[in-house]
Structures are given as C-alpha cells and as structure tokens.
Amino acid sequence: MAGHSKWNNIKRRKGAQDAKKGKLFMKHAREIFMAAREGGGDPEMNANLRLAVDKAKSNNMPNDNIDRAIKKATGDLDGVNYEEFTYEGYGPGGVAVMVKVLTDNKNRTAAEVRHAFNKNDGNLGENGCVAFMFNRKGYLVINRTSVEIDEEELLLEVIEAGGEELESSEDQFEIFTAPEDFSEVKSVLEENEYTFETAEVTMFPTTHTHVGEEAASKMLTLIDMLEDNDDVQEVYHNLDADEEVLEKLS
Template identity: 50%
Template sequence: MAGHSQFKNIMHRKGAQDARRARQFAKVIREITVAARSGLPEPASNPRLRAALSAAREVNMPKDTVDRAIKKAIGAGGGEDYVEVRYEGYGPAGVAVIVEALTDNRNRTASDVRAAFSKHGGSLGETNSVSFMFQRLGVIVFPASAGSEDDMLEAAIEAGAENVASDAESHEITCAMESFFTVRDALEARFGEPRSARIEWRPETTTVLDEEKARAVLKLIDVLEENDDVQAVYANFDLPDDVAQALAA
C-alpha cells in the first residue's frame, strides 16, 4: 500500500506540474499575442514582444509554439482579442493585492476575481484602491555567473538602473518603468540574456504574517493564479524565516 500511495502521490504531483506548465504557456501565449499586435512582429523593433519572448524562454516554451503564437496573432482574423485589466483589493489580514489580467471577456474575469476574493477572506476594491502602496518597477535578473557583483553594479549604474541586489545565486537589477527596455538591452548586450526581465509591482511597505494568515493569503493567490485570464498577482506581505520554513515543510 505504501508503494501504491507513493506512486499516486508522484502521479498527482506530475499532473499538477503538467497543469501548471500548461497554464504558464497559455499566459505567455496571451502576452505574445497582445505584444505582437501592439507593434511590429519583429522582436528587434518591438520591446514588449522581446519581453514576452524572454518570458517564453523562462518557462521553456518550444520555439515552434512561440512562432505559431506570433503567426496566429498577426494572421487573418488574429484569434481572440485580449484587453489588459487590473484588479485591486484586500486579502486576508488586510494584505493589499494587485491582479493583472489579459481577457477576452471582462465580465467573466471580473466575476471570477471577485468570487476568489470573497471566498478566501478578501474583498475586491476599486481601481487604484491599493496601487498607491506599490511602485511600478522594471526588474531584471541575471544568474550570478553572468558577471561579478562590481561589474554588474557598474554596468547597471551606467545603464540608468536604480538598484542592484546580488547574492550567491543571482543579480537583481531594478529600474524605473520608463527605463526598463533601455536598461535591459544595455545589460543584455554586456552580460547576455537575463534569466528574467519584466515590469512588476513592488510594495513600498509590507505586512508581516504569521503561519495561519500566510496560509490564507497564499491560498487566495493560488486561486487567482490558477485563473487562465490572470497574468500576475502581487501582494504586500512578508514572511518571517520560521513561517516560510513551516510553509515549505
């Protein structure tokens, strides 16, 4: 029975990983679609498309899948028309939450997001109800092997970045949203392709959570991220080391 249970657990994990990978692909394909339609279908002339292709490489999307997505986006009919929407609200323990989505049906997505907040101890607010607690920043991450801490700092400053945080695994460069593509391209020319490069919401202040509240907040975020229309979820909470370890156990 133990072996059987272990096998079922492995199959369950594999199924969950496959489902997560499928959702990641679907979200990236939507971003590629919108990016390809927002400008020229050539990455060199379309910064948003370059960022979308970087996201595709980050989730190991096959090149032929990427190519099909671009061709479908610019082809006759072009498939679905997606619009960008942002939802803001409060989760459990008063944690501020921002949800970014690409949808072909605003009513469906708004209903799903509102239901997720209500069911998991939160409340959906008006646009700009929590975004004032966040900064919109460009975030570029390189593996530590890309260059030394000093070289990365020097290059980031020259490129116009605001901050560099380096550790044993990576270099994280942050910059103003308006400078994102300039900074990314300058660093990529010197250090090669970054591990990831995207524009994010970063909280200016955070709420420290205990284990019980952290589980509630993370459950809400999980439910939101499982929605096919949702591209990204940001929240202003912080976890002490012992809570993070308990959640990872």
C-alpha cells in the same frame, strides 16, 4: 525593495514545484498576443512584444507557439479578442493585492476573481484602492552560484547602463531599473555576457503588510487560486511574514 528577496525566493521555489507548462504557455501566448496587437508583430520595433517574447523563451516556450500568437494578433490567423483588466483588493490580514488579467469574457473572469478573494477572507475594491502602494520597475536577476562575478565591476556596469540599484545576496544579484530603461540595461549587460535567471518589468510594493501564520496561509491559498486561473497573467501583493512561517507554508 526590502523584504522582496525573501518572499520572491520562496515564491519561485513554490512556483517551480507547481508550474504546469500548458497553463504557463497559455499565459505567455495571451501576453504576446496583446503586445503584438497593440504595437505590431515585429519585436525589434515593439518593446513590449520583445519583453513578452523574452519572458516566454525564458520559460522554454516553443518558437512555433510564439509565432502563432503573433500571427493571431496581426490577423494572419483567426483568433479570439482579449481584453486587459487589473483588479485590486485586499487579501487576508489587509494584504494589498493587484491581479492583472487577459480575458475574452470579462464577466466570467470577474466572477472567478471575486470568488477567490471571498473564499480566502479577502475582498475586491475599487480601481486605485491599492495601486498607489506599488511601483513599476524593471527587474533582472543574475545567478551568482554558477559563475564567478565581481560585484564592484557589475555595479559599475549597471550604473553605466542606466540601472537604478543593485542588491546582492549569497545566491544572486538583483538589478532594478526604471521601466523605460529596462531594455537598454538588459541589452548592455547581455553584451557584457551576463545571463539572467529573471528579466521582466513588474510591480513592487512600496510598503509591506506583516501578517501571522493563519493569514499568510490563506494569502498563499488566494495566490494559488488566482494563478491557477487561465485568465490571470500576474498577481502582485505586499505580503510580509516571518521567514520561518513562509518556509513552513511553502
């Protein structure tokens, strides 16, 4: 996971400045819709739906919005049908990029994603061209600045709950799990009265591509363009750059 914390912290700060609640809630609604359509509308019986709902609530999405998305998926309300796709390619400087989308118009979304890549010196590739560079992991972040936490005790609790790894920094603890163990680890730690700043199953690069300031700047612009697209749910990448460069660009 080396290099993840540095980029993740900068991305989080930038995201907090740029976030638009309407777009964010729309993305959550689509994710909830897909999870409920595929696995049923009961979060207790549908782990993917439970994760999607927890993620939405962590961003203060109203319960009414969450319930409406579930009802649309289960046929209680009229709604559009979404399809899920993942686009893969390379950004400026050869940075590997994966783009997860939920769309009701594949042709429109494909054209917009391709335009974002082309405009920023990147190019889309075939399915599988970069997927092998990423691993899917459960990811939990505990803020350590607001409450005193014994690191050794937390490590033991993470191991006992089935977690794979604990990383600590001055501001936070990062916990990594196998995807199938994420819900159990999260539940056990919640029972032990830990609260999470981030809790999700996401993709992590196995290697990183180091680039200079010019390529890093274009890569950040590419990420912004993709994340501003209503159809884009997640953008994964293996960008690495000197911390001073990322601080300057953020």
